[in-house]
Amino acid sequence: MPDSKTHWEQVYSSRKPHEVGWYQAYPEIPLHLIASTGANKTAAIIDVGGGASNLVDALLENGYCDVTVLDLSAAALKATQARLGEASNQVKWLVADITSFTPPRQYDVWHDRAVFHFLTEAADRQRYVEAARAALPPGGHLIMATFALDGPPQCSGLDVVRYSPESLRQAVGEGFALAESFGGLHITPSQGKQSYTFCRFIRN
Numbered sequence: 544m545p546d547s548k549t550h551w552e553q554v555y556s557s558r559k560p561h562e563v564g565w566y567q568a569y570p571e572i573p574l575h576l577i578a579s580t581g582a583n584k585t586a587a588i589i590d591v592g593g594g595a596s597n598l599v600d601a602l603l604e605n606g607y608c609d610v611t612v613l614d615l616s617a618a619a620l621k622a623t624q625a626r627l628g629e630a631s632n633q634v635k636w637l638v639a640d641i642t643s644f645t646p647p648r649q650y651d652v653w654h655d656r657a658v659f660h661f662l663t664e665a666a667d668r669q670r671y672v673e674a675a676r677a678a679l680p681p682g683g684h685l686i687m688a689t690f691a692l693d694g695p696p697q698c699s700g701l702d703v704v705r706y707s708p709e710s711l712r713q714a715v716g717e718g719f720a721l722a723e724s725f726g727g728l729h730i731t732p733s734q735g736k737q738s739y740t741f742c743r744f745i746r747n
């Protein structure tokens with residue numbers, strides 16, 4: 544079994560962004576959740592484990608001007624940068640493991656779609672939550688999308704932890720209040736259905 548970094552580098556080196564199961568042509572729910580924060584266009588937004596997602600493209604198109612994309616995989620970020628072309632210069636890029644990440648600054652919005660659920664070890668979840676606590680000031684928003692309790696037990700060949708809004712609230716623990724949650728279906732490029740839990744928390 545390759546380590547996590549090797550796994551994700553292989554995924555993004557061997558598949559085009561639209562060929563992966565988590566591909567979304569347009570990130571409608573992430574944009575809705577980010578708009579729900581009330582953050583203005585100069586708000587600092589970090590997409591944690593953003594991979595080759597189109598979210599950064601949509602954020603720039605919507606006028607957000609302080610966007611950071613972090614991912615374990617340099618290949619994923621390279622694909623996104625190539626797609627964005629010139630516009631990639633407006634974005635801050637971080638190749639980092641979120642479980643050993645020391646935020647260099649604070650953010651108003653932390654967005655994670657389908658990343659936290661790969662953390663099957665309690666110690667890794669703890670380090671993730673500590674990074675989010677350090678990164679978000681009081682009033683900052685933590686947006687998370689994970690597979691739901693009736694979602695698949697694996698993604699990209701890796702085991703995941705599935706969450707309800709309540710178990711995700713417990714996983715993020717003290718320091719965050721649940722502001723909004725709902726379920727939703729993601730349709731994969733091969734027409735599979737994946738049930739997700741979406742939560743938005745506010746930093747106390």
Ligand SMILES: C[S@@+](CC[C@H](N)C(=O)[O-])C[C@H]1O[C@@H](n2cnc3c(N)ncnc32)[C@H](O)[C@@H]1O
Nearest residue numbers: 551565592593594596614615616640641656657
């Ligand atoms: C299922 S993909 C989701 C990508 C993106 N959020 C989206 O919605 O399209 C999971 C992403 O998390 C990244 N990832 C996995 N473990 C990570 C870690 N420990 N630190 C940072 N990124 C990680 C992977 O490289 C991959 O891009």
